[in-house]
Amino acid sequence: MTNAASASSTGSAPTWPVNAWYVACTPDEIEGKPLGRQICGEHMVFFRNGEGNVAALEDFCPHRGAPLSLGFIQDGALVCGYHGLAMGCNGRTVGMPGQRVKGFPPIRTYPVVERYGFIWVWPGDAEAADPAKLRHLPWAQNDEWAFGGGLYHVACDYRLMIDNLMDLTHENYVHASSIGQKEIDEAPVKTRIEGDEIVTSRFMDGIMAPPFWQMALRGAGLPDQQLVDRWQICRFSLPSSVLIEVGVALAGHGGHEADNAHKASAMVVDFMTPETTTSHWYFWGLARRFAVQDAALTNTIREGQTKIFAEDLEMLERQQRNLELHPERRLLLLNIDAGGVRSRMLIDQAIAAGQAGQAPADQRSVAAV
Amino acid sequence: MTNAASASSTGSAPTWPVNAWYVACTPDEIEGKPLGRQICGEHMVFFRNGEGNVAALEDFCPHRGAPLSLGFIQDGALVCGYHGLAMGCNGRTVGMPGQRVKGFPPIRTYPVVERYGFIWVWPGDAEAADPAKLRHLPWAQNDEWAFGGGLYHVACDYRLMIDNLMDLTHENYVHASSIGQKEIDEAPVKTRIEGDEIVTSRFMDGIMAPPFWQMALRGAGLPDQQLVDRWQICRFSLPSSVLIEVGVALAGHGGHEADNAHKASAMVVDFMTPETTTSHWYFWGLARRFAVQDAALTNTIREGQTKIFAEDLEMLERQQRNLELHPERRLLLLNIDAGGVRSRMLIDQAIAAGQAGQAPADQRSVAAV
């Protein structure tokens, strides 16, 4: 256990792969108006053009430097709210009252894809942007699943959130009153590589469900006071998502492998999009396989997650500041930290390789912690 | 149009002429108490002495460094609110309980003039301060005019506000619901030098008055639903004022030259006083030549201007931050920008010459844009 890693990972050098797809926003955020958002250090503006396609541009009007995100959409162009320059999706000015705009310098564009209910942006080399590199989200286009989610701005390095999600022992302390239970500490955790993913799993058999899962069992039409088998399977993949298979099955039906009729299962969805080296956008949600028609349940769960994930924010933001205060301190790397440690190794390799979205060739050489 | 100027004008080096008169405050701000205000990077305190004259001093008590502006006026001296040192208008201590103050070191004084309803300060070389260099304000001491105004603190380089005021095409976008109208974009703009001033003018003939001017027409006892000729003549002069002749005349009476009986005319008053390189004090107002006895109208107009000028603030402050983020970007210089560009040339010449308030000898050599 006494290996150690430097706490100084919170410096100001870019700490993310740029050649990768990141969640930029959700469709409702660009409904009828542009959205300005800093992503991977870049100030971007997102908007939907006349054909309904999403574009991402530098948030900088070439006329006088006003933020284009303060403007409005007209005839499919993004019109600057200061003097009326109309900017097209391709970063070229399409018009301006009383001006010939042909010679106006273009502004930078960023590749964008809309899929799975999110707008994705590629902040790096546009040539390398391939929608096929987007991670497949099995639950997003499937009627057997229902999804609800939200967005938090978090003032910490996005990798601290990855650490958080790849080590769910924190549930017992940060979320003691909702999803924590002592069996989490007691169940052994295993970390392994599975294809392009780092996978950390924990199985707790024959336990009582904690409050959140009792609610889920009731939502699924199952008894909430019987013994259950519970599982948590955290899957990190580049550049910065963690999808967590979670659920409980009535004891004796096969646990994670049980038939749908005997379990309440779901996928915790976490996309961390760096804003700066010390802040990120946290897109979170839950995709569930039970009671998928029940919109009221979707809201109830979203409200529950809103509270639970808020409990992490103070801890993470204070951890960030503490690490900044002590850049020389080295942290412990315990078995429970293996998921985060290996995920960071993938990130470092992707930064070094200048690319992400596909696993580096040597990822299987990552030593076991 | 494709000339370009660097956006990096937002650095930390002084960006204003110091040998010039700037509006420091209005008389109501120093009524019965001192006022602390940072002007051109200098922390100053303003107060009125026993004879009613205004003084400007360093805001620093020579005893223990407390801000004198936290003190009070007694017997014509500015008494420090910490231990009672009494400071005179000349920057010399005049008394302190139990102390002989003759040897106390003096603090800096700044030349001050009170005129035209403002207190003016000269932050540079006191020897060069000549009240005769003060720009004459024709409307300020004339019963044919009525004036109302206000003050905003704006977190941007004062020169961005000059750009804003010397290019009124922004009215169509920033002020779409009040004074904007499409004819502004359509009317050609002309920029010229007139004595010590940079003048940008626009004439819109035979149009319907926008809401603000309809109100003014009614205030002047004129019909508000007839065609009018509208004009905007922006006059910049050193160090940083823009006076704008504005008005509408019932169509067919000579426009700007029409008799007072057929027009509602006014002067938009704008004094920008630098605070730091990235912030300024914006003294704004309107001097009008109609219904000058109507105090209620003065209030109505002031409230209208309060709203209109507030619309500029977010745009300007966001533009400032955008330019700071992109110091390497070069901006476009279009015909509509000529007024601002030439005004900045005068400012640069005045900074280089180390003086302002009188036009540099070579100002007429400024090339046409």
Add this chain to the structure above:
Amino acid sequence: MTNAASASSTGSAPTWPVNAWYVACTPDEIEGKPLGRQICGEHMVFFRNGEGNVAALEDFCPHRGAPLSLGFIQDGALVCGYHGLAMGCNGRTVGMPGQRVKGFPPIRTYPVVERYGFIWVWPGDAEAADPAKLRHLPWAQNDEWAFGGGLYHVACDYRLMIDNLMDLTHENYVHASSIGQKEIDEAPVKTRIEGDEIVTSRFMDGIMAPPFWQMALRGAGLPDQQLVDRWQICRFSLPSSVLIEVGVALAGHGGHEADNAHKASAMVVDFMTPETTTSHWYFWGLARRFAVQDAALTNTIREGQTKIFAEDLEMLERQQRNLELHPERRLLLLNIDAGGVRSRMLIDQAIAAGQAGQAPADQRSVAAV
């Protein structure tokens, strides 16, 4: 009077002796939960263990760097709120679910003493920490006295507060409406060394008591409209406390030496604990020798002090910023400043000697101002 001292005492180098006892907090602040507080630049966490003893540790969990102060107390250990590491009073991990903690690196501990109603901490060399060096507080363990106090966070160098308290002429200006009176300016002030203390005293005989002392006289069962003798004896001692003997006696009974039956006397209690070089924790209070059983009076006085000391805060914080703006300015050293000047000399000597709590051998060589 024309000696001068640089205003640049507000730099970023440590400006306090570290080998000294500072007030860290009061017992109510650590009741049932840990307290995080920055003291002398160090981020500390305070908590009470199972035996009721107080411990002070680095506020940094050796596992992942979370602040331990966000955790909770369990079985006498401080449990990290993130992943459950349990930290002992000695800075060594005592347990963590599923982990062998024997090899975990220790964190720093700080010597702590609980005495006189305060928790005291020694931020320097632990070997040198000797509870016997704690200043004796005669009023704190004596039924003849009653005490009430509070805590302010002040954004200024703690030494500006020492200056403030060692020169009470400011009462006439900052506290004009409560404890100020013109006789303070008129009475001569004397500064001397008395053992380990710098003592500044002022006596005002045959005056009317100001509002605060009229209230105290009434509280003591004495007439409040008779002439009194008033005294203020300010005692600074290392590292940063000022205790002020204050009171009024009915005139003709001996003043400061009068019998208790004829006076209302008290001790103003001031402990300044540096947080950073430009901020400190100000523990203030009043210990009185009259009407000691009257709890309502304790509250009344505490409320009065709360208001009076709040009047100092703006002045001190603005003075701090003014000094930062003008690091090159030199301040005046008048006779009224002698108490602060000599106190700072003791501090400087203690910093140079690397120790405090005992008077440097050469303190009596401090030249008279």
